[in-house]
Amino acid sequence: MRKLKVAAAIAVGLMTQAPSFAGAYYGATVVVGSIYGYGSVVAARDSGDSKQAIGCYIGAYVTNVTDTVSNNYLSCSATDASGNSYYCYDYTPPDTWIKMVTAINSSSWIYFYGDSNHHCQGLNTQQGSAYL
Amino acid sequence: MNRLIICAVTLAAGLSLGAIIDHGLVSDPRTGAHAEVSSDAVTAEAGGSPQSLPSAAGPTSAPDLASMRAMIREELALALAKPQAGGQVTPVAVVVPAAAPAISAEQQREAMQSVEAMISGGRWGNEERNAFHQKLALLDPQQREQATQRLVQAIDAGSIKVSGGPML
Numbered sequence: 015m016r017k018l019k020v021a022a023a024i025a026v027g028l029m030t031q032a033p034s035f036a037g038a039y040y041g042a043t044v045v046v047g048s049i050y051g052y053g054s055v056v057a058a059r060d061s062g063d064s065k066q067a068i069g070c071y072i073g074a075y076v077t078n079v080t081d082t083v084s085n086n087y088l089s090c091s092a093t094d095a096s097g098n099s100y101y102c103y104d105y106t107p108p109d110t111w112i113k114m115v116t117a118i119n120s121s122s123w124i125y126f127y128g129d130s131n132h133h134c135q136g137l138n139t140q141q142g143s144a145y146l
Numbered sequence: 147m148n149r150l151i152i153c154a155v156t157l158a159a160g161l162s163l164g165a166i167i168d169h170g171l172v173s174d175p176r177t178g179a180h181a182e183v184s185s186d187a188v189t190a191e192a193g194g195s196p197q198s199l200p201s202a203a204g205p206t207s208a209p210d211l212a213s214m215r216a217m218i219r220e221e222l223a224l225a226l227a228k229p230q231a232g233g234q235v236t237p238v239a240v241v242v243p244a245a246a247p248a249i250s251a252e253q254q255r256e257a258m259q260s261v262e263a264m265i266s267g268g269r270w271g272n273e274e275r276n277a278f279h280q281k282l283a284l285l286d287p288q289q290r291e292q293a294t295q296r297l298v299q300a301i302d303a304g305s306i307k308v309s310g311g312p313m314l
Contacts, residue, residue: 069312071311090312
């Protein structure tokens with residue numbers, strides 16, 4: 015019984031410890047314009063509101079099961095704290111974009127832009143400790 | 147197969163060489179090159195330089211090149227037509243790629259109708275998004291763009307509510 019109490023005390027102690035961070039942090043909240051969106055993945059996720067979000071999506075499909083080359087689909091979207099969104103898509107995304115999107119993770123900052131019909135025209139991403 | 151071709155070519159070369167010798171080719175001492183000596187040439191040269199006369203006694207008629215070529219062709223054809231050592235001619239496998247089943251216009255029409263129905267539903271969550279992408283695979287590029295623009299307009303107009311996941 016005494017052992018159980020000790021173990022419980024240790025567990026509570028560990029749980030109440032706040033994580034400590036050091037180093038630069040670029041709190042990049044999500045910004046959305048009429049034809050662009052940017053922000054960091056973590057800043058969006060950690061924002062106090064329940065609206066911010068940013069990310070990209072890749073789809074690859076074949077028309078026939080025997081096809082050896084896929085049709086690719088890419089889209090990116092961003093929503094700011096006020097709920098404004100911009101998104102764009104591309105049915106023939108360049109390989110570079112596909113590689114960039116697959117590299118997106120929690121340390122990523124994303125910037126994308128397109129036209130008024132939501133066709134993507136540019137994508138920039140960067141990964142770094144300051145965005146974590 | 148390579149050995150067969152080499153044999154045939156060697157045979158043809160041998161036959162050609164034999165025919166050439168038979169038809170009396172001589173070396174032109176002035177040029178060092180081989181020259182055919184025809185009866186006409188001998189006649190023409192006869193009054194001139196006697197060195198140009200053929201040194202070897204042989205036929206002075208022009209070689210029948212056409213028949214020589216025909217003979218070579220015949221020999222080659224025969225050599226190539228002969229079965230290989232095993233006695234069997236190896237059949238050449240011809241692989242004809244199966245034609246990919248085309249998507250019918252009817253399937254595309256149905257896919258477009260499904261997309262319309264999804265958009266009219268007014269909700270755009272993961273389920274609709276996945277179904278939408280599945281239908282896109284059936285459409286040609288022009289229809290795909292048309293369907294997506296239809297969705298984009300609905301989102302921008304607020305007639306469809308996006309929930310969870312990416313917008314498109």
